Amino acid sequence: MSNRLFQGVIHQMRDAIDRTIGVVDESSTIVACSDLGKIGDSDSNISADVLATPATFIINGYTYKSFGSKPHPEYVAFVEGNDDTAQKYALLLSITLSSIKQYHDEKYDKGNFIKNIILDNILPGDIYVKSRELHFVFDIPRVCMLIKITSKSDISAYDVIQNLFPDKNKDFVINVNETDIALVKEIKTQIESKDLEKLAGSIVDTLASEFCTQCVVGIGSTVTKIKDLARSFKEAQVAIEVGKVFDTEKTIVSYDNLGIARLVYQLPTTLCEMFLKEVFKKGSIDSLDQETLFTIQKFFENNLNVSETSRKLFVHRNTLVYRLEKIKKLTGLDLREFEDAIVFKVALMVNKYLSSNPSKY
Numbered sequence: 458m459s460n461r462l463f464q465g466v467i468h469q470m471r472d473a474i475d476r477t478i479g480v481v482d483e484s485s486t487i488v489a490c491s492d493l494g495k496i497g498d499s500d501s502n503i504s505a506d507v508l509a510t511p512a513t514f515i516i517n518g519y520t521y522k523s524f525g526s527k528p529h530p531e532y533v534a535f536v537e538g539n540d541d542t543a544q545k546y547a548l549l550l551s552i553t554l555s556s557i558k559q560y561h562d563e564k565y566d567k568g569n570f571i572k573n574i575i576l577d578n579i580l581p582g583d584i585y586v587k588s589r590e591l592h593f594v595f596d597i598p599r600v601c602m603l604i605k606i607t608s609k610s611d612i613s614a615y616d617v618i619q620n621l622f623p624d625k626n627k628d629f630v631i632n633v634n635e636t637d638i639a640l641v642k643e644i645k646t647q648i649e650s651k652d653l654e655k656l657a658g659s660i661v662d663t664l665a666s667e668f669c670t671q672c673v674v675g676i677g678s679t680v681t682k683i684k685d686l687a688r689s690f691k692e693a694q695v696a697i698e699v700g701k702v703f704d705t706e707k708t709i710v711s712y713d714n715l716g717i718a719r720l721v722y723q724l725p726t727t728l729c730e731m732f733l734k735e736v737f738k739k740g741s742i743d744s745l746d747q748e749t750l751f752t753i754q755k756f757f758e759n760n761l762n763v764s765e766t767s768r769k770l771f772v773h774r775n776t777l778v779y780r781l782e783k784i785k786k787l788t789g790l791d792l793r794e795f796e797d798a799i800v801f802k803v804a805l806m807v808n809k810y811l812s813s814n815p816s817k818y
Contacts, residue, residue: 459558463489466554474546477537480554483508503533513547515539522547524555567591571629571641575601575690584684601677601689602640602657605697608671614638617668618660641686644679650713657709673697676711702813703806721806729807736804741788752780761798
């Protein structure tokens with residue numbers, strides 16, 4: 458597509474510049490030229506070292522100027538002649554072609570299109586119009602993952618993840634900011650949550666084991682409509698934020714598996730404070746020591762089963778019953794009763810949420 462753009466510009470400029478002008482790509486092939494017979498020929502004057510030269514240069518009677526939007530130049534504009542006029546023409550040509558290429562890439566780049574969707578930088582009504590313009594399939598299952606880098610190394614995590622997902626037509630790796638990288642991945646219809654977590658795990662393991670870079674991954678819901686990718690991205694963000702509060706040990710957090718934590722996180726802090734005051738006597742939750750809280754945690758993990766919990770804690774059954782009675786006396790809640798256990802579980806999560814100093818109300 459770029460070659461056609463270049464040829465169109467050169468065709469319009471050939472009468473204004475009464476000299477042979479053209480463009481050479483990084484494989485040393487002439488991809489556009491005012492002399493149509495030269496298109497497709499190899500230009501032996503161009504090499505990788507020459508391509509990287511930032512200033513204009515003259516070889517065998519032609520003046521060259523490299524240009525391109527990537528970290529290194531991808532093309533070289535050339536003008537017949539080695540005088541000052543040729544240098545000005547070469548510079549002008551390179552600036553013009555570089556600007557046109559950049560505009561074209563931004564307009565027709567699918568990755569940029571996806572980035573605008575997930576960051577809400579495009580109107581919903583324009584999404585499907587743009588999809589058709591880009592020949593983009595917009596009604597297949599996709600999921601958004603957010604990779605948040607927690608400890609950096611000299612390696613670019615963005616480049617690593619791009620190499621892990623090389624199919625640029627199905628998977629899109631997007632640099633959101635210095636620490637956040639979004640992955641929008643096309644998936645099969647019947648894929649399960651555990652498969653997505655396994656995929657996220659491979660990202661975490663690769664960055665950690667091979668590049669000494671630590672990260673956490675939030676996984677949004679699977680969506681089938683392209684406009685819903687923004688929602689999946691926001692869910693991935695929420696998953697990471699909720700994980701920082703309730704599952705600090707986890708490096709992979711899925712929005713669909715947040716459970717009650719998602720509900721608690723979305724509550725206003727004023728409502729949370731009211732709930733704690735209603736459930737507990739004044740200061741009763743703060744009077745629970747670490748040993749008691751650990752006992753409660755194991756009791757919940759073992760589905761309120763006294764015998765199983767005492768076995769896992771290596772204590773006598775009566776010792777555990779005594780501890781539960783102590784909790785009941787302090788809080789007024791009997792954890793052996795299902796309803797009281799639910800209230801207590803939620804209250805502990807609310808307390809943990811408030812302890813994380815949330816700023817929203």
